[in-house]
Amino acid sequence: MRQKRMLALVLALAMMFSLTACSGGGDGETTAAGGTEAAGETTAAAGGETQAAAEGEEGSAQEGAFNIGVYQWMSGNAASIGEEMKVAFEIAVEDMGGTVNGEEVNFIYYDTTNNPETAVTAAQYLIGQNVDAVIGSFQSSDVVAALPYLEDAGIVNVFMGTSGSLVTDDQKYSVRGAFNADYSIPQFVATMQELQYENVAVFYGQDEASIANWGAMEPALEEAGLNVVAVETGSESDTDYSAQCLKIVDSNPDVVYVVCSGAGVNFVKQLREYGYNGIVMNKDEWMTSHVDQIGEANSQYVMGCVAYTTYKSIEAAEEAGARPEVITFLEKFQEKTGTLPTVGITYRCYDSCYLMLEAAKRAGTNHDADAIIEAMLGINDISLCMGPVDFTQGDREPCHEFMRTIYVDEGSKNFDSWLTNGGYDAYKSATGREK
Amino acid sequence: MLKSLIIVGLIMGSIYGLIGLGYSVIYRASGIMNLAQGELITLSAFLGYTFFGVCGLPYGVALILTVVIMFVLGVMIQKGLVSRYQKRGVTGVYMLLITFGLSRVINGGEALIFGSNAKRFPSIFNVSTVNIMGAHLQPERIMCLFLALISMLLVHLFMTRTKTGIGMQACAMHSKAAEACGIDVVKSNGLTWGLASVVAAMCGMMLGPIYGVTLMLGANLSQMGFASSVAGGMGNIYGAMVGGIIIGLIESLVGGYVNSTWKSMIAYLILFLILAVRPTGLFNEQAVRDV
Numbered sequence: 001m002r003q004k005r006m007l008a009l010v011l012a013l014a015m016m017f018s019l020t021a022c023s024g025g026g027d028g029e030t031t032a033a034g035g036t037e038a039a040g041e042t043t044a045a046a047g048g049e050t051q052a053a054a055e056g057e058e059g060s061a062q063e064g065a066f067n068i069g070v071y072q073w074m075s076g077n078a079a080s081i082g083e084e085m086k087v088a089f090e091i092a093v094e095d096m097g098g099t100v101n102g103e104e105v106n107f108i109y110y111d112t113t114n115n116p117e118t119a120v121t122a123a124q125y126l127i128g129q130n131v132d133a134v135i136g137s138f139q140s141s142d143v144v145a146a147l148p149y150l151e152d153a154g155i156v157n158v159f160m161g162t163s164g165s166l167v168t169d170d171q172k173y174s175v176r177g178a179f180n181a182d183y184s185i186p187q188f189v190a191t192m193q194e195l196q197y198e199n200v201a202v203f204y205g206q207d208e209a210s211i212a213n214w215g216a217m218e219p220a221l222e223e224a225g226l227n228v229v230a231v232e233t234g235s236e237s238d239t240d241y242s243a244q245c246l247k248i249v250d251s252n253p254d255v256v257y258v259v260c261s262g263a264g265v266n267f268v269k270q271l272r273e274y275g276y277n278g279i280v281m282n283k284d285e286w287m288t289s290h291v292d293q294i295g296e297a298n299s300q301y302v303m304g305c306v307a308y309t310t311y312k313s314i315e316a317a318e319e320a321g322a323r324p325e326v327i328t329f330l331e332k333f334q335e336k337t338g339t340l341p342t343v344g345i346t347y348r349c350y351d352s353c354y355l356m357l358e359a360a361k362r363a364g365t366n367h368d369a370d371a372i373i374e375a376m377l378g379i380n381d382i383s384l385c386m387g388p389v390d391f392t393q394g395d396r397e398p399c400h401e402f403m404r405t406i407y408v409d410e411g412s413k414n415f416d417s418w419l420t421n422g423g424y425d426a427y428k429s430a431t432g433r434e435k
Numbered sequence: 436m437l438k439s440l441i442i443v444g445l446i447m448g449s450i451y452g453l454i455g456l457g458y459s460v461i462y463r464a465s466g467i468m469n470l471a472q473g474e475l476i477t478l479s480a481f482l483g484y485t486f487f488g489v490c491g492l493p494y495g496v497a498l499i500l501t502v503v504i505m506f507v508l509g510v511m512i513q514k515g516l517v518s519r520y521q522k523r524g525v526t527g528v529y530m531l532l533i534t535f536g537l538s539r540v541i542n543g544g545e546a547l548i549f550g551s552n553a554k555r556f557p558s559i560f561n562v563s564t565v566n567i568m569g570a571h572l573q574p575e576r577i578m579c580l581f582l583a584l585i586s587m588l589l590v591h592l593f594m595t596r597t598k599t600g601i602g603m604q605a606c607a608m609h610s611k612a613a614e615a616c617g618i619d620v621v622k623s624n625g626l627t628w629g630l631a632s633v634v635a636a637m638c639g640m641m642l643g644p645i646y647g648v649t650l651m652l653g654a655n656l657s658q659m660g661f662a663s664s665v666a667g668g669m670g671n672i673y674g675a676m677v678g679g680i681i682i683g684l685i686e687s688l689v690g691g692y693v694n695s696t697w698k699s700m701i702a703y704l705i706l707f708l709i710l711a712v713r714p715t716g717l718f719n720e721q722a723v724r725d726v
Contacts (some may be wrong), residue, residue, distance in 0.1 A: 076542075076650050079551035206696075232695050239646055239655045242443040243690025243698065246570075250436045265553075266646060273564055275571035293553040293647050297563070342552070 061129045065106040066366035068356065069126030069134040071146060072160075073114045080289075081138070082111070086347040091177045091332045092353035100357050101366050112137055116145035122434065123149040131182040132366050135177070135352050138345045139261070140166055140209035147174055156376070158356050160348040162284070163209035164216055167396050173373050177352025179386055179399040181209060181259075181283055182216040184305035185400055188281055189217075189224045191303070191415075192255060195279075195424070197435055199229045201253035203244060203267055205260030206235040213259045213283055229253050236263040245274040254435045259283035268302065269294035277301075277431045279406075285309035286407045289342040297409055301427060304413060307386040307399050308347045311340060312411055319403070321414045326385050347385040354384055355398065439570035440683065440691040448676075448683025449583035450642065454660025455667065457634040463594070463670035464603040464627035467517070467530050471538040473657030475480045475632055478541055479505055479639025481649040484556050494559045502636045509624040509632025512537065514726055518624060526605035538654075541716055556643035560637045575644040583676070586637050590630070591672045603627050659702070660685075667707050670714030677717060680707070 061067040070089075074082025081406045086107075093105050108129055110122035119142035126134055133156045134209065140161030145167070159166065164182030167174075192200065200221055204214040221228055230251035232244035241263070248256060248271065255256045256271065258264050258280055259333050268280055268290075286302045288310040311317035314330050322330075329350055330340055341347065359376035360366045370427045379398070380390040386399040393400065404415030406425065417426070428434065454476065467690060479501050486497035505585045516704045520533055560574040567577070594600035605613040614620050639653070646652060663682050667674025682702050690698040 075551075076546065077551050077553070079546060234695060237655050237658075238649075238699070239652070240447055241695075242447065243440060243687050244695045246436055246439050246443065247573075247695075248690055250439075271646070273571065273573045275564065289552055293555050295555055 030315055034116075061108065061131055062106045064103060066100050066103045066133075066357075066360060067106050067108060067129070067131045067140035068353075069108045069110065069122075069129060069131035069155075070136075071110045071112050071119055071122035071126065071134065071142065072137045073112045073139055073142070074109070075111050075113055078114065081343055081345055082109075084341050084343065085349040087333060088329075088338055088341075088346050089347035089353045090336070091329065092357060094332075094407070095354065096357045096361065099432050100288050100360050101364060103366055105357065112139070112142050114139070116141045119143075119146040120149060122146060126150075127153045127155065133157065133356055133360070133369075133372065135349075135356060136160060138178075138348055139207070140212070141207055147171070150174065154369050156356070156359075156372045158352045158376075160345065161209060163212040165208070165212040171396070173369055174357075175373070175376055175391065175396050176398065177355050178348040179307040179402070180397050181213050182400045183397070183400065184283070185213075185217050185220050187305040187404065188257065189203075189220050189226070189411060191281070191305070191404065192221075192226060193230050195255075195435060197226065197401060199227045199251070199253045199255075201230040201232075201233065201248040201251050201256045202228060203241075203248065203256065203258050203260060203264070203271075205263055207261045209261055210259045210283070215255065217259070234260070234267065238263065239266070241267045241270045242274070245271045245276070248395050249276050255279050255280045255281055257283075265290045265293055269298045272298045278433050279303050279427070285344040285405070286412060287343050288312060288340070291407070292342070299407045300380070301406065301408060303404065305404050306344070306401045307402060308344055309405050309412045310342060310344055313340070314423045316411050320412055321403075321417065323383075323385065323387060325383055325387075330383055349387050350359075350383040351389075351398075355379065355389070358382065436691060438498045438510050438568045440568050440687045441484065442567060442572065443576075444684035444687030445680060446572070446580050446683070447687060448663075448680030449580045450638070450679070451654065451659045451663040451683055452667075452676035452679025453579075453583040453634065453638050454657050455662075455679050456590060456665030456672060457638065458661055458664040459592075459667075459672060459675045460590060460631045460634060461627055462664075462670045463672070464607045464630075465517075465624055467534065469631065470487060470531060470534040471512075471541060472543070472631065472635060472660070473653035473655075474538040474541040475505065475509070475635035476638045476642065476653030476657065477648075477650065478508075478545055478653075479636040480556065480643040480652055481545055481554070481639075482636075483640045483643050484554045484568050484648045485549075488554065488557050498640050500634075501640055502633050505632040505636035506629040509628040509630070509635075512627035512632075513625045514621075517628065518621065521624075542650060542654075549648075550648060554648040556648050558643050562611055574646060579641045579645070582637060582641060587672060590634065593630070594672065596655035599623070599626060653709075659699075660704055662703065666716055667711050668718035671716065671718040676715055681709075681717075 054110040089107060108131060110125055112122050119137060123146035134150055136146060136157050136159030138160040140163035143159040143161040143166055151171060151173055154173060158175055158177035160178045162178055162181040164180050167176060204210045230248045232247055234241050234244055254277060260267060282302050282304050285304055285306040291299045308326055314327060317327055334340055335398055359372050362375035363371035365371050377391045380392040382389050387401040389398045391398055392402060405412045406415045406418050453547060457472045461467055482501045482504060486492045487494055487499050518658060563573060564571040565574050579719050602618040603623045605618055606620050610620050643654060659682055663679035664675040666681060667678030685702045685705055686698045689701045
């Protein structure tokens with residue numbers, strides 16, 4: 001009995017240590033907004049004042065505050081995303097003047113641990129906390145799992161997943177705070193046609209967003225008369241994509257379209273190592289963290305049609321023609337952290353938070369879900385990192401403008417400028433490819 | 436493409452086999468299933484990245500430092516944690532849970548010390564790819580194949596041809612009888628964990644340059660490594676390697692000619708088949724101690 005008690009104690013300590021470490025990453029004790037962090041669930045009082053959450057009350061809604069629940073993967077491999085998210089939220093709150101409708105903004109965090117089942121638990125926890133609103137996960141699979149519960153509870157929620165299938169007609173309280181990845185498909189296809197590509201190879205992930213995107217891309221390629229010479233798939237847990245790479249290289253494609261949230265980066269590295277040196281069209285932005293992970297050489301010629309991307313410096317962002325809103329956000333982010341965002345998800349976090357606060361402000365209340373969502377769906381006159389926001393086009397989507405980027409010469413560049421300035425000829429010369 | 440797939444399958448198999456070797460060493464010598472083996476691999480990769488990628492030490496020096504640190508850590512784990520519970524009579528599923536808990540502690544520690552961002556382990560060689568029979572391969576992958584085979588041979592020779600190795604096996608069979616024969620059981624158990632950690636260090640130093648270093652590196656690959664050691668016969672040194680190569684080849688060929696979605700599923704189905712025909716694995720290794 002004593003033995004079992006000791007064992008239970010050791011295991012409990014082990015789990016606690018592990019979770020605490022994972023949820024915070026480097027300096028997880030203090031959140032960007034000045035709150036404190038506990039295992040799995042955190043609270044942060046944004047708005048400038050540093051507050052230490054009281055013992056036993058962490059993660060709780062506060063009286064007289066605008067309580068926003070946040071469910072997102074922010075531990076393990078995503079710990080740094082969680083840290084950047086909190087900084088983005090803090091900037092959004094400050095941009096709104098520190099308070100909304102006279103109330104401080106109180107964030108209640110729940111780590112979904114890369115597990116949709118935990119996202120359901122998170123939604124139930126946040127509902128139980130009587131939060132006024134929810135900002136949802138950047139992982140579409142989390143959103144799919146949690147969204148029905150939030151809808152049933154009548155809680156306004158802005159989610160950050162980019163899967164096209166997330167927005168449905170029967171939703172009343174849910175909107176996207178990011179871009180719909182399917183909207184970039186026509187631009188990808190047009191680019192393939194512009195570059196006179198004929199043979200396309202595809203690698204898609206097993207996550208919700210990737211499957212949905214490939215489901216939309218496949219008919220678009222067919223309609224455009226492009227040949228799909230190889231279709232391969234893989235998940236993050238596979239780690240090794242040798243067989244997929246070999247098949248794709250063997251099919252000799254003009255371009256490889258990659259849509260894979262987690263595994264895409266490692267796949268691109270391996271694809272390069274197996275001899276493919278052509279253009280990779282990547283569904284998501286090619287982030288600074290991706291370059292750090294697989295190196296400059298492997299990141300060359302990764303192209304995207306995106307709402308935003310990450311940059312190594314503000315000067316590089318300006319040079320690449322980043323939106324003024326992105327530049328402003330980067331300046332504020334750098335002022336707070338001394339660095340720049342390493343993932344595009346940080347822009348999504350800022351935009352989503354700003355949208356939520358703006359909608360509440362326009363509604364004149366933080367506690368009436370119907371009023372907030374009505375105000376949200378009327379927003380069409382502001383511009384955020386994603387570009388001009390327009391919810392009034394009848395699709396419940398805020399973002400309708402995409403820009404083409406390509407990673408080349410140690411940075412993300414504007415694809416159109418790159419083409420105009422002879423970049424494509426230089427690419428053909430450097431790679432020895434005809435296309 | 437067949438030649439390329441076979442070469443890739445052999446390389447992947449050798450990686451799985453080497454990972455499986457770590458499981459087998461501890462199981463063979465102490466009867467414990469160490470679920471922290473994957474995390475020891477991840478930790479080794481992080482250490483190697485720090486020495487080689489951050490400090491700029493030569494790869495060979497980084498490898499030696501990592502091996503030494505991991506050996507000491509392995510001994511410390513055995514002495515500071517495992518042996519304490521063993522003395523209290525903790526066995527079987529409880530010991531399994533302790534190693535699982537240990538894996539979570541190591542993972543949490545890695546996140547605290549190294550952060551959660553993926554790290555790029557610099558290439559060891561100046562050339563990015565080499566062409567072997569038409570297959571473009573990273574030279575690190577080729578190195579993996581050879582180092583895995585050499586490691587397997589060295590571990591086998593150590594376990595079967597040296598007094599210490601034979602003593603380690605004797606301790607696993609019957610610790611009291613071994614002690615009566617003059618074998619230092621405490622030292623022997625410590626060496627076993629040190630040796631398994633050295634194998635993990637070799638894995639981490641080889642996998643880092645190929646896949647980069649992430650918190651999930653060891654956990655993801657160790658599933659197949661564990662399956663390899665079971666398929667070959669848990670505790671059998673050569674079995675782990677043969678099991679790994681079988682699984683690597685199945686994955687590669689299924690991924691190449693059938694469907695990449697099914698490669699793991701089919702590999703596991705064949706593993707079931709192997710265990711149905713030979714419940715103690717291909718090499719018919721009898722369980723040292725039922726866990």
